[in-house]
Structures are given as structure tokens and as C-alpha cells.
Amino acid sequence: xxxxxxxxxxxxxxxxxxxxxxxxxxxxxxxxxxxxxxxxxxxxxxxxxxxxxxxxxxxxxxxxxxxxxxxxxxxxxxxxxxxxxxxxxxxxxxxxxxxxxxxxxxxxxxxxxxxxxxxxxxxxxxxxxxxxxxxxxxxxxxxxxxxxxxxxxxxxxxxxxxxxxxxxxxxxxxxxxxxxxxxxxxxxxxxxxxxxxxxxxxxxxxxxxxxxxxxxxxxxxxxxxxxxxxxxxxxxxxxxxxxxxxxxxxxxxxxxxxxxxxxxxxxxxxxxxxxxxxxxxxxxxxxxxxxxxxxxxxxxxxxxxxxxxxxxxxxxxxxxxxxxxxxxxxxxxxxxxxxxxxxxxxxxxxxxxxxxxxxxxxxxxxxxxxxxxxxxxxxxxxxxxxxxxxxxxxxxxxxxxxxxxxxxxxxxxxxxxxxxxxxxxxxxxxxxxxxxxxxxxxxxxxxxxxxxxxxxxxxxxxxxxxxxxxxxxxxxxxxxxxxxxxxxxxxxx
Ligand SMILES: *[C@@H]1O[C@H](CO)[C@@H](O)[C@H](O)[C@H]1NC(C)=O
Ligand SMILES: *[C@@H]1O[C@H](CO)[C@@H](O)[C@H](O)[C@H]1NC(C)=O
Ligand SMILES: *[C@@H]1O[C@H](CO)[C@@H](O)[C@H](O)[C@H]1NC(C)=O
Numbered sequence: 237x238x239x240x241x242x243x244x245x246x247x248x249x250x251x252x253x254x255x256x257x258x259x260x261x262x263x264x265x266x267x268x269x270x271x272x273x274x275x276x277x278x279x280x281x282x283x284x285x286x287x288x289x290x291x292x293x294x295x296x297x298x299x300x301x302x303x304x305x306x307x308x309x310x311x312x313x314x315x316x317x318x319x320x321x322x323x324x325x326x327x328x329x330x331x332x333x334x335x336x337x338x339x340x341x342x343x344x345x346x347x348x349x350x351x352x353x354x355x356x357x358x359x360x361x362x363x364x365x366x367x368x369x370x371x372x373x374x375x376x377x378x379x380x381x382x383x384x385x386x387x388x389x390x391x392x393x394x395x396x397x398x399x400x401x402x403x404x405x406x407x408x409x410x411x412x413x414x415x416x417x418x419x420x421x422x423x424x425x426x427x428x429x430x431x432x433x434x435x436x437x438x439x440x441x442x443x444x445x446x447x448x449x450x451x452x453x454x455x456x457x458x459x460x461x462x463x464x465x466x467x468x469x470x471x472x473x474x475x476x477x478x479x480x481x482x483x484x485x486x487x488x489x490x491x492x493x494x495x496x497x498x499x500x501x502x503x504x505x506x507x508x509x510x511x512x513x514x515x516x517x518x519x520x521x522x523x524x525x526x527x528x529x530x531x532x533x534x535x536x537x538x539x540x541x542x543x544x545x546x547x548x549x550x551x552x553x554x555x556x557x558x559x560x561x562x563x564x565x566x567x568x569x570x571x572x573x574x575x576x577x578x579x580x581x582x583x584x585x586x587x588x589x590x591x592x593x594x595x596x597x598x599x600x601x602x603x604x605x606x607x608x609x610x611x612x613x614x615x616x617x618x619x620x621x622x623x624x625x626x627x628x629x630x631x632x633x634x635x636x637x638x639x640x641x642x643x644x645x646x647x648x649x650x651x652x653x654x655x656x657x658x659x660x661x662x663x664x665x666x667x668x669x670x671x672x673x674x675x676x677x678x679x680x681x682x683x684x685x686x687x688x689x690x691x692x693x694x695x696x697x698x699x700x701x702x703x704x705x706x707x708x709x710x711x712x713x714x715x716x717x718x719x720x721x722x723x724x725x726x727x728x729x
Contacts (some may be wrong), residue, residue, distance in 0.1 A: 242721050253396050254361045255276045255378060256275045256340075257273070257377060258271050258272065258273045258375050258604070259272050259375065260363060260373075261327075264329060265644065268331050269331075269332075269333060270299075270328070270329060270330075271296070271325050272326065272328070273326045273328065273338075273359075274323060274324070274325050274517070275288065275307065275326065276321060276322070277384035278321045278322075278326075279320055279323055280318060280319055282308060282322065284320075285324065286340045287385065288340045289338065289340070290338055290720075293335055293337060294334065295328065295332055295336045296328045296336075297328065298327070298328055299327045299329050300326070301326045302325045302518065303322055303324040303325075303518075303614060304518045305320060306321045306322065306518060306520055307321045307322050307513055307514050307520075308321065309513055309517065319382065319728055321382050323518040325518050329359075330363065333363035335364070335366070337360045337361070338359045338361075339359075357608075358393075361375075362599070366402065373402065373473050374400075374401045376398060376510065377398070377401070377405065377544050377545070377546050378398045378546070379397040379515060379546035379547070380394065380396050380397065380515075380564070381513055381515050381564050382515055383390065383460065383513065384550075384561065384564065385459070386438055386459075386460075387461075387464050387468065387473075387560065388461050388464045388476075389464040389465060391400065391437070391468070392437075392438045393436070394435065394436045394438070395433065395434065396435070397485070397548060397566035398434045399546065399568050410487040417425070426438060427439070429639075435519075466506075470562070470563070472506045474505060474562060475503065475504040475553045475560065475562035476502060477500070477501070477565065478501050478503055481502070482498060484567075485567070486567045487558070487568050487569075488568070488569045488570070489569075490536050490569050490572070491527050491536070491572060492540065492571065493536070493537070493538070495533055495535045496534050496535070496536070497530055497532070497533050498531070500512060500532065501528075501529045502532070504553040504554065505552060506652070507553035507555040507558070508553060508554055510551075510559070511552050512524075512532070512549055512551050512552070513549065513550055513551075513561075514532055514653070515547045515548045515549075516546070516547035516548070519535070520547065521533050523641040523642065524641060525639055525641045526642075527639075531641060535549070542571065543571050544568050544570050545571070547565070547569060548565065548566040549564070577595040578590065578592070580672075582673035582675070586627050586628055586630050587627075587628075587629045587636075587647060587671065588626065588629075588630055589627045589629065589669070590624045590625070590626050591626075592623065593622075593623055593624060593625060601616040601620055601625050603653050603654055604616055604653055605651065605652065606650070607634060607635025607650055608633075608635030613630065613634070614634035625651075627649075627651065628729065629649050631647045631673075634649060636648065645674070646672050646674045647672055648670065648671070648672040649670075649672070650669060650670040
């Protein structure tokens, strides 16, 4: 493949930080190029933002811009009690495919140990066609959490998420062009950067707890050295990830207009799990379930087809004044064309899923089943017709699982493939249609909502049989008030 891309990493500056990536979205009718920029920035307040200026070439015009908060926390060190990450999504109309460069700079974030207060940032764009793909270069996806922290005595390795859609090798290096790539360019001791794997190793060599700003063009982050932890073993003070948290680097396939859900579970026996910090595309949300799991949700839009979005997360625990961060994990969400045509309708006591047969490439319902097909009511043949596989799934049977967060009750099930319908163990996950119905826990009192409780026996994996009480809207308005959502993921192995 083509030449290696060089990213810069500089453990150096502060003043707000972030990443800038761009993606080519095709030609406009007038022959100009459409390029979307995503500028993710972190400041010590949500009101700040940075301004990009065109430094070289013709950067075109901004045709649309949206800005929103992706995550914020009040867990920052004393000198700076909060941080706020925002993302600005900007569409530009660029007249030619000639290279151009944009720069941004800012100053004055928290004081850093390496004594640098300003930062510099530059993004180079070349829309010329590559000889191998015949399309403009795409920028590599790189990601890291904006705010990393580690106890001073605990060595740790951060593997920066790096993925190049054109298949180029992504390498990392420290910034070294003073005042362009970095404002100071000093590298603090205690860190080793493996340029080939983009891994940053921290080796507890620094004397006092302190904050480092750092940046990489076009990726920047800040690093906080906390006082020593009583133990560096994961799962005691530092949270440890457990199933079903996705592995670092895992790819998740997603479809346009279908919500992607990432469930994160962590354990810390000597501390209390406090929060999750995330970094991901605009409109990403985080929630906490009543079982203590964290849930990250995001819905790709029609413009996202063919794009890849990294999402990074870490869980923080607290005990007394200590805050301990887990390792960081990043996953890559690949947005594909809608492969499976499915539609989910939520009813008071069941969910109906209709899957278009033609989108299933010849799979017959004999080889498809719900999570628990032992009950005949769960047989997919019962309701299917010649064009659609139809499952009418009771909320309390067929392996439906119930999950709960602050706002909603969520009932989930899935259609998966099996070699033989009589096998209870799914051997061959050729296809996996996961779906769920989400019901808000609180009604709208002003519309005359009266709490109506009924008991439903639900079998929930890991919790056994229990009786759950929940509220449903009792009248015809119910249908308008429930949040109807379906989610389809597919996987080929
Ligand atoms: C974010 O959500 C808003 C409101 O739903 C929507 O209008 C906007 O297009 C979304 N932006 C992106 C970049 O997904
Ligand atoms: C099969 O069921 C679906 C969903 O109810 C319906 O839209 C479709 O028309 C039905 N097809 C036939 C051939 O009856
Ligand atoms: C409740 O319903 C009323 C009347 O339809 C509406 O004006 C109000 O915004 C709703 N409140 C909420 C919280 O949805």
C-alpha cells in the first residue's frame, strides 16, 4: 500500500486539545468537492471552542456546521475541576482537489508540568486521487480519551486507536517543529512512544503528581499523574473490564439510522465505580443501568455510510479522595449499507419483528431462531409468510432479556442462525439480528397518565427468574408515547 502516514505526538502543550479528522463525501453537482471536518476539542468549560483558519491553499466555504457536547466531567484535578469535550462537525465546499491546510491555536488551559500554555494544531488535506484507490486520500481515524489519568506508581500502556481506511500504515511520532506542531516540543520523562504500534508506555518515572498536556497532530490529549495507588492490580482500586465489554480494537458493524449500543461492565473490589468517560462522534450518549453497567449509544446518519468512527472509553472508580481510571479501550464502528431489512414494532406485551426475506440471502427460518426457541410460541414459522420472517416475541418469553437504565426499560432478543434448529447451542453465528423495545419508565402526567402496574415474569440471563413491576400506558395514547426502536447488527465470522 501507499506510504506510511505520519502522526505526531507531543507530550507537551495544553490549552484545550482534541482531534481533527476529515472525510471526503463526494462531488457536488457543480463539480466542487464536499469535505466534512470533525473537530473534537476539550476545554475546561463547555463554552469554549476554537477557530480554524485557512493557512495554505483554498479551504473552500463552510456550508453547514453543528456543535455539541460529547462528554464532560467534574472529576478533573483541583486546579481545573471540570473538563468538557465538544465536537464540531463542519461541511465544506472546496472548489478544487488541490491541497490545503488549516490551522488552529489557543492558549491557557491548566498549567502543565512541562510549562507550556499554548497549543498549535494543523490539518493538511489533499483531495487528489490516489493511484491505488482512484479516490481522494481519507484521513486515518485516530482516537484517545481527552483526559487520561494514572496513579504515579502504576505503569501502563495506552494503545492509541489508529485505523486507516485506505490501508496505509499509521505511525506516530512526537511533534518537533516548534510553534507549528507544538509550542514547546519538550518531552517529559517517564514515557516511551512505540511509533510503529502507536503505543504510549508510562513507566512511573515522574517525581510528583502533575498534569501533562500532550498533543499529536492531529491528536492531542492530556495526561494526569495521580498520587500513588495502594495497589496497581486491576480490579482492586483500578477498575477492571469484564464481559460483555468489547475488547480494545474491536470492530463493530452498524447501519444507518440504527442505534449502536456498547455495554461496558467493570469491577473494582476496593473502590466504588463512579462514572464512564467517553470520546466519540457528536450525539453519542452514555447511560448507567440500574445493575451498574454503563451503556454507550450512538446512531449513525445517512451521511455516515462507508465511514468509520472510533469510540473510546474508560471507567473511573473513587475511594475517599482517590480517583482511579481503568485502562482505556477503543472500538471502531464501521457504518455499512443497510444489509438486513427489518422493522420492529413494540406492543404492550410483545415485540413484532419483520425481516425481509430477500435481505437474508437465502437463509430459511428453519435455520433461524430466537434466543430461546424451546417454547412453540417462539417458533419463527408460526407467523412468517412468503416475503417476511415474522417473529411475535412476548416480553416475558423466548429468551427476551430485560435491562433497565435511569429512564427506560429495555426488552431484548435476537434472531441468530443455527445448523440445526434442535441444537440448543448456536454454533454458527452467520447472522445476528438483535432487536429491542424500549419503554420509558415515567409517563406524562399532564396527559392523564395513570400508573398501571402489572407483573411480568421475566427470565434475565445472570439474574434468574424474578418478578418485575413496570408501568405501561393503559390507553390508545400508549402507542404514541412509547419509544419505538429497533436495532440490527450483523456479524459474519
Ligand atoms: C445530532 O442530532 C441532531 C438532533 O437529533 C441532528 O439534527 C443532527 O443532524 C445530529 N448530528 C450529527 C452530526 O449526527
Ligand atoms: C407478509 O407480512 C408482511 C408484514 O406484515 C406484509 O407487509 C407482507 O405484505 C406479507 N406478505 C405476503 C405475501 O402476504
Ligand atoms: C406532556 O404532554 C403535554 C400535552 O400533550 C405536552 O405539552 C408536554 O410537553 C408533555 N410533557 C412531556 C415532559 O413530554
